Amino acid sequence: MDIIEQRLGVPPHIAGPAATFAFFAFFLIKKMGLFTNTNHFPVEGKTILITGASEGMGLAAAILLAKKGASLILVSRNVGRLEEALVKVTAAARSPSKQRFTYISADVSEPNYAESVIAQAIAWNAGAAPDIVWCIAGLSSPMLWADPANDSIAATRRNMDVNFFGSAEMSRAILKEWLAPENKPKDTGVIGQKPEPKHIVFTASMLALFAIVGYGPYTPSKWALRGLADTLNMELRMYPDHPVKIHVVYPGTITSPGLERENKTKPQITLELEKEEPAESPETVAERAVKGLEKGQYNVTVSTLGDLMRCGILGGSERNNWVWDTVVGWVVPVIYFFVIRIMNAQVAGWARVNGHPHVKKAAA
């Protein structure tokens, strides 16, 4: 002990408890998987169905998962774009002889679309349901909610139909398959070892963690996905013999064809505020999302700001890591004390300079 005091300048009555605390903290954190790198999202040899897979983040995710050895079913509406996507995804295959690729054209906003998509997927996949379903199809119609020039309610219904119901129906159709008593996965043969879980991944947005002006029709559809995911995450405990994991991904701005479309109607103030989070390519977002899934995360963010926002709004959601999420969750309100003030002032400042938002200024 004298040596400890001499070397570190720490008296033994502090060094002792500190070492004990560090020892237990290490094991607590270790148990939570911080130092292990088990892949919780193995895709090699698996069949994955992705909606919104013909463009943007969905296409990037499909290519990445093909590179990792998965077979893929691409779902979206436009057949021409699906054909092009299929060529790219097929070319990315890791072991072309073992992987298979196809597409199904479907509109995820159509009531009951998912049952038929899953039936087609099963028929193509020799009678087996896909192992993983990732809902990425989505759209955004940014606008000022109260501007009489905008039909924000019609836009909200459309956003809900594609972003929320498109994912909600898919989750129900695939869960009905996975959870059917007759579809109980085979035993692994190893005592105490459960079969590998299936996965449903929803794609929300950072806006489901922090809402900003201009996304009125869109943001609620992404918050709704969180509500559904948390509900399913609890409901699935009722099926211990049919392991299924739920995840939600929260991208920031993605430089996709979708972004180009939405920017045509995006209010100027919205463009200014969202500059705080740098835009990323679809490939980067897909890669970071898959990394989070591989770590076994429930709510998956793809940037530091996104992760702060996640910890700032955990509520009853599953934690990725109890220690990290809790401690960061204490700090974020302090940051918000300043950030919310600054952002609200920026919005008020915009109106001071530009006048009433509904009165369109004549072109200069």
Ligand SMILES: NC(=O)C1=CN([C@@H]2O[C@H](COP(=O)(O)OP(=O)(O)OC[C@H]3O[C@@H](n4cnc5c(N)ncnc54)[C@H](OP(=O)(O)O)[C@@H]3O)[C@@H](O)[C@H]2O)C=CC1
């Ligand atoms: N871009 C961004 O800045 C952000 C996007 N997100 C979310 O990430 C996801 C991907 O976005 P992004 O990469 O921009 O997407 P894109 O708009 O670039 O691509 C959308 C894809 O979804 C398909 N799709 C759209 N509507 C439907 C429909 N009704 N039925 C079936 N398929 C449909 C499209 O194909 P087709 O038109 O042929 O059907 C296309 O494959 C979306 O859920 C989006 O809300 C989240 C945060 C930021």
Ligand SMILES: CCCCCCCCCCCCCCCC(=O)[C@@H](N)CO
């Ligand atoms: C710790 C807290 C700091 C808070 C800073 C706030 C910055 C706000 C950034 C919002 C970025 C929104 C990106 C998602 C865009 C999106 O989903 C659409 N493009 C849809 O397609």
